[in-house]
Amino acid sequence: MILKILGVGICSVIINVIIKQYKPELAVLVNVCGGLLIFLIVVNSVTGVVNELVQMEDGAKLQIDIISPIMKVIGIGYITEFTAELAEDSGNKAISTKILLGGKIAICSLAIPLVKKLIATIFSII
Amino acid sequence: MEIDIIFKIAAIGILTAVISQILQHQGKSEIATLATLAGLVVTLVMVLNMISGLFDMIKSLFNLY
Numbered sequence: 115m116i117l118k119i120l121g122v123g124i125c126s127v128i129i130n131v132i133i134k135q136y137k138p139e140l141a142v143l144v145n146v147c148g149g150l151l152i153f154l155i156v157v158n159s160v161t162g163v164v165n166e167l168v169q170m171e172d173g174a175k176l177q178i179d180i181i182s183p184i185m186k187v188i189g190i191g192y193i194t195e196f197t198a199e200l201a202e203d204s205g206n207k208a209i210s211t212k213i214l215l216g217g218k219i220a221i222c223s224l225a226i227p228l229v230k231k232l233i234a235t236i237f238s239i240i
Numbered sequence: 241m242e243i244d245i246i247f248k249i250a251a252i253g254i255l256t257a258v259i260s261q262i263l264q265h266q267g268k269s270e271i272a273t274l275a276t277l278a279g280l281v282v283t284l285v286m287v288l289n290m291i292s293g294l295f296d297m298i299k300s301l302f303n304l305y
Contacts, residue, residue: 122243129250136257139280140249143287147246150290157297164301182303189302193295 115155122151142204149196180231183224190220245290252279 126148134141167181194217201210256279263272298304 122246125243126246129246133250133253137253137276137279140253140283143283144246144249146287147249147290150294151243151245153294157301161301185302186304189298189304193298 115159118155119152122148122155126151142200145203146200149200153196180228183228186224187221190217190224193217194220245286249283249286252283255279 126144130141130144130148133144164185167185194213198210198213198217201207201213256276259275259279260272263269263275
């Protein structure tokens with residue numbers, strides 16, 4: 115599986131350089147496709163991990179509202195990272211930092227209830 | 241849906257470059273710009289479909305609704 119990822123990565127880098135001479139705007143699209151293909155290769159093992167987490171959570175009767183924000187944060191983190199690195203690669207650093215800012219705010223808004231619950235449990239212990 | 245997408249985009253890029261060069265030498269430079277735009281639009285549509293697929297997959301995977 116790792117060899118497939120390496121192959122896709124090398125191919126997309128080489129083609130990106132080739133295309134940059136003729137059509138610089140298409141080079142960005144080649145980058146996008148390379149990143150996408152690598153994610154498509156990895157997604158099977160990610161679904162495996164996610165299913166394990168969900169089953170573990172069902173068994174342990176943990177509250178559902180702890181596991182699902184964590185999964186959401188992971189998803190948001192990945193997507194914003196994907197787009198921000200893309201923006202930075204194609205040269206516009208300002209947009210990439212804005213995207214990262216948006217991602218951070220989204221994650222913060224998701225994490226607030228968890229922090230509140232943590233504080234509540236701490237107070238209940240003291 | 242594997243690696244051939246990247247080769248397809250590379251082929252489109254090189255093809256549009258060659259076509260616009262030919263058209264420019266024939267003296268029809270405005271058609272050359274149109275040909276370049278057409279190539280770009282085709283590639284963009286293809287890549288956008290893939291990106292929307294990716295985002296849907298992530299949304300369903302991490303149930304980000």
